[in-house]
Amino acid sequence: MSAAHAAAPRPAEPAPEPDGTSTGVWPTSVRRGDDGALVVGGVDVRDLAVEHGTPAYVLDEADLRGRARAYARAFAAAFAPEAGLAGADVYYAGKAFLSVAVARWVHEEGLRVDTATGGELAVALRAGVPGAHIGLHGNNKSAEEIVAALEHGVGRIVVDSLAEVDVVARLAAERGLRAPVMVRVTTGVHAGGHEFIATAHEDQKFGLSLTSGAARKAVDEILARPDLELVGLHSHIGSQIMDLAGFEVAARAVLGLRAQVAADTGYLMPEIDLGGGYGIAYTGADSTPPTPEEVAAALAGVVRRACAELGTAVPRVSVEPGRSIVGPSALTLYTVGTVKDVQLDDGGRRTYVSVDGGMSDNIRPALYEADYTATIASRTSAAEPVAARVVGKHCESGDIVVRGVALPADVAAGDLLAVPATGAYGRSMASNYNLVPRPPVLAVRDGAVRVLVRRETLEDLLALDQG
The missing domain is CATH 3.20.20.10 (Alanine racemase)
Structure with a gap:
């Protein structure tokens, strides 16, 4: 069992809402649009997901x-x-x-x-x-x-x-x-x-x-x-x-x-x-x-x-x-997949929210017991908050992205999830564990998107294998 899995998480609190300050967790340009979706550098995250896929590192130039x-x-x-x-x-x-x-x-x-x-x-x-x-x-x-x-x-x-x-x-x-x-x-x-x-x-x-x-x-x-x-x-x-x-x-x-x-x-x-x-x-x-x-x-x-x-x-x-x-200049954008409720030994419950990345794009929670937070990025919700743990798709019980966060009870497959403060060491320490291609780095500014580092493909991984 990894240290990150064994350590007690912080209380499940919701992510702070973007406020444009340089000392907060979000890039300074992040806000919620009129329909509740996050906008970073003038770009709606839903458009980023459609055009470039997830997971993706989104960097505010x-x-x-x-x-x-x-x-x-x-x-x-x-x-x-x-x-x-x-x-x-x-x-x-x-x-x-x-x-x-x-x-x-x-x-x-x-x-x-x-x-x-x-x-x-x-x-x-x-x-x-x-x-x-x-x-x-x-x-x-x-x-x-x-x-x-x-x-x-x-x-x-x-x-x-x-x-x-x-x-x-x-x-x-x-x-x-x-x-x-x-x-x-x-x-x-x-x-x-x-x-x-x-x-x-x-x-x-x-x-x-x-x-x-x-x-x-x-x-x-x-x-x-x-x-x-x-x-x-x-x-x-x-x-x-x-x-x-x-x-x-x-x-x-x-x-x-x-x-x-x-x-x-x-x-x-x-x-x-x-x-x-x-x-x-x-x-x-x-x-x-x-x-x-x-x-x-x-x-x-x-x-x-x-x-x-x-x-x-x-x-x-x-x-x-x-x-x-x-670090604060970037966030990681994920798509939610499986959502399941787990009965805890103390009688409580925790909602496990699986995303399409994990320890291959952010090893710090497993390596350093690092704490992060997350929010639904594609919409807002009036549902009651539940204690959630955001986890990845890798074959490790310690594959944890956010150990404890309050997310709306109606979080579901297909939602976009944003994890802030991932500009430092996310892409730098990324790996191909389970042969998962590494995500792209997308720069956003004034409503425009530029690919700084393209997404790896399965062809990239196979090209290294000499058979």
Whole structure:
């Protein structure tokens, strides 16, 4: 039995109605039409279902652009020289969701792009993002990925191990290049939601430990290599973070190491990266997430104070939001199939609503016990609400899309169901489990629809099978 199936769901509450706010669960353009159907980006979801089928990820282009633009403006203002700081760069974390169009959009809105694999790097480059505006992460980068980064002039390669220092230096030397690198520091700060998405405690695969001295050793080795340019230090403490206090602790730790290196070697690193992981609302029960302005102000404050206490010049700062830009910008549209009532051990009843997708298009509920909500998207209903669980079509009892939500008692086969806040990690982590083709990504704006990523077909799946 999966953890997601065993865990107690939240009380079954209805999805909040769209209200156009940027801190809610829906894309800002979502509303209900006169007959009760959801409209997103000026497009009726029923028309989307007829023309493109379900399941489908529906991405509000204007919403995504607006969120990217808000981060660019907030950090430019908070870290401006007149504010006593040295500027900031915002990297869109492509792992949340990356396509050629999305990479192009965020870059047009003033963001750079953070990649974690050769595939993500290739997409960013195809989108026309300059190499200097791309970063490459990864705890186990292949030689091919590092070479691609070097040859396309990426702005920084984030070194994740002592062994990687040697590899990057060797590959750069072979090409007569000097590679710009940052050191990913494990600060010991544990922040965020599920244990699997907290990334700065000691017992995990990412980064070099500050407390054990591994991070300092990597710094010293890089400074001794003429083929490497030490750009700065990097910290990422987790994901789905609502409380910004953890960033202050991590920033102070990173800035302390920077000051120590400067005192010992005379080299003051020009940059630090404080990562991303800012949370979003998935259900009406979630707390209000921090705005870009609140994030920027908090980080600017700690950098200014810590550098004053340490007696060092302030660095240029970069951050890496992903989920908080693309997550609320999209919803997943499903069609309801089987509906059945189940008697519970406590004498209650639960209505199981099966949809035409599931864990192949959103693995997060099974993997992280992540909570989502849902609403009937093709109509409104005056029927009494019932405690429902939205499940998929896969051969797993843990194939749960929404563990607990109040849906109208007359929910029936053929209804369209919308699950908000699926822009991050839905398509990125999608699979072909049970040989189900992955859904398309449809961009909507001003009443028009554009296919960003087409739906996979059975022919696509069979083409991979060599018989």
